[in-house]
Amino acid sequence: MWNRLNLLSGKRKYLCGLTLLLLGGAICAAFSMTGNDDFNIARREILLRNIGHELLLKSGDSTSRVLPVEKISENEYQVRFEKELTFQPDYLVNTTRRLLAKDPLANNYVVNVLNGGNTSATYGYAISPNKKDDIVPCRGRVQPSARYRIDFKFKPADVIAAKNGYILGSLPFLAFVGFIFFRSVKLRRVLPDGQHTNTFTLGSVLFDAKNRKLIINGKTMELTGTETRLLHIFASSPNQTIERSRLQKELWEDEGVIVGRSLDMFISKLRKKLDFDPNINIVVVRGKGYRLDIRC
Secondary structure, eight states: OOOHHHHHHHHHHHHHHHHHHHHHHHHHHHHHHHHHHHHHHHHHHHHHHHHHHHHHHHTTOSSSOBOOOEEEETTEEEEEBSSOEEEOHHHHHHHHHHHHTTOTTOSSEEEEEEETTOOSEEEEEEEOSSGGGOBOOOTTOOEEEEOEEEEEEEOHHHHHHHHHHHHHHHHHHHHHHHHHHHHHHHHHOOSOTTOOOOEEEETTEEEETTTTEEEETTEEEEOOHHHHHHHHHHHHSTTSEEEHHHHHHHHHGGGSOOOHHHHHHHHHHHHHHHTTSTTEEEEEETTTEEEEEEOO
């Protein structure tokens, strides 16, 4: 007879394994995103330096340097220059939009141009994913020469949304892998954990439950998983009546659907595989169930 407690324990074990698989996959995805962050940050700093470079060239300066980009906070950067320069707001806006379009996480940001040590903005504008929401004032006015610093502040929600998208996008694949793993383990399982009796002698037949086989006079006959479970129930209680409802429950409870005629079909298949030995028979006990008769 199947050990129900062991069966439930086994199910819990595999469910825990599936949960750990999904959790591990999500953690791996998160760590992979950390690596992508480092790459994207380095790439963004190069784009920002390139903006400074093009501004210097536009102002007629091809010799002075763009100083190292300073990261002010998680989503804020500052571009500084070695010498004074002048700039046209139109050119700054267009250059910024063109170069930052190469950064997949930079489509929503605010730019402020600061003059020297002054913390107030000499010029500023905001770019949004939807162009009609852009805020770009005073585009036609050329700014006087000064030691400018350009502050770029990116919206954090865009970075978070991109991370979540990568992680959530990987979950369906992980769920599919987990489902295949769980189903393959379930199909391979013949007996529950802790079941030590794997072979039975039924008359002249040796029933190998672990390997799903009947061995008759040295010849082997294969059994399906359902046939194996059904014969195991009978072999564990020979010459005893087993209720039909119990057989159905123990065979198909995990499947969620019990079809009444399915039991009769598998009983018929087992009878055909055992009928070469007249001392073995599965008989109907009317109004109750079935019994495996084994005569000496």
